[in-house]
Amino acid sequence: LNTKPRSRRPADSQSSSALVPWGGEAVDVDRFWAESWVDLLNRQSWLARRLKIAKAPWFVDQEAGLIRFDRKDGAEVMAPVQIIGAWNPRTEIYRWAWDHPMVHTRLRAHSEHTRWFGEKHGLPELTEPLMKITEAEAWHMTAVAMKVNGAYAAYRVLTAGPIMFMTLGEPKLRKPQTVD
Numbered sequence: 001l002n003t004k005p006r007s008r009r010p011a012d013s014q015s016s017s018a019l020v021p022w023g024g025e026a027v028d029v030d031r032f033w034a035e036s037w038v039d040l041l042n043r044q045s046w047l048a049r050r051l052k053i054a055k056a057p058w059f060v061d062q063e064a065g066l067i068r069f070d071r072k073d074g075a076e077v078m079a080p081v082q083i084i085g086a087w088n089p090r091t092e093i094y095r096w097a098w099d100h101p102m103v104h105t106r107l108r109a110h111s112e113h114t115r116w117f118g119e120k121h122g123l124p125e126l127t128e129p130l131m132k133i134t135e136a137e138a139w140h141m142t143a144v145a146m147k148v149n150g151a152y153a154a155y156r157v158l159t160a161g162p163i164m165f166m167t168l169g170e171p172k173l174r175k176p177q178t179v180d
Helices: 029-051 109-121 135-149
Strands: 058-061 066-070 076-088 093-096 130-132 153-158 163-168 172-174
Touching: 029 135, 029 153, 076 109, 076 135, 076 153, 093 109, 093 135, 109 135, 135 153, 135 163
Parallel strands: none
Antiparallel strands: 058 066, 066 076, 076 093, 076 163, 076 172, 093 130, 153 163
16 A cells, blocks of 8 residues: 655645646646645535535436436536545545446546546556545545546545545536426
């Protein structure tokens, strides 16, 4: 198992909200890592305020590549989804989706692209299939994956086993039908 990822701290400045995936150009890795954390915090705040899905029941359809949230007000929020990794709170082992047998191949694209970023920049925390890390560090891996892939947001779900970390495409809100 790999050691814990490098210690990275969030940037002090606001980051851009552009949803542009990393295209393979050279980057300042520390700055990229910090910007990804700021982007994650901003987008999580937006999800909580605007879409109100923090406590909504969810369902991932791996065949369709979608996640659905059923809000208390009857509205549904749907978004394209990619699984980034799974973190086991009992063992503190994180496993990237590109190495996880339960993740459908089509839902591994963002984790694969993140691994490519890690290979290009010599970041073992993005290229080792398993590592012992904290939940906060698993969030950092997801933040980097969100930025590398130009994802709209990130989300984590509790399961009977591991906690699954995901990136989301643009969410669509469908309000409940009203009867006149």
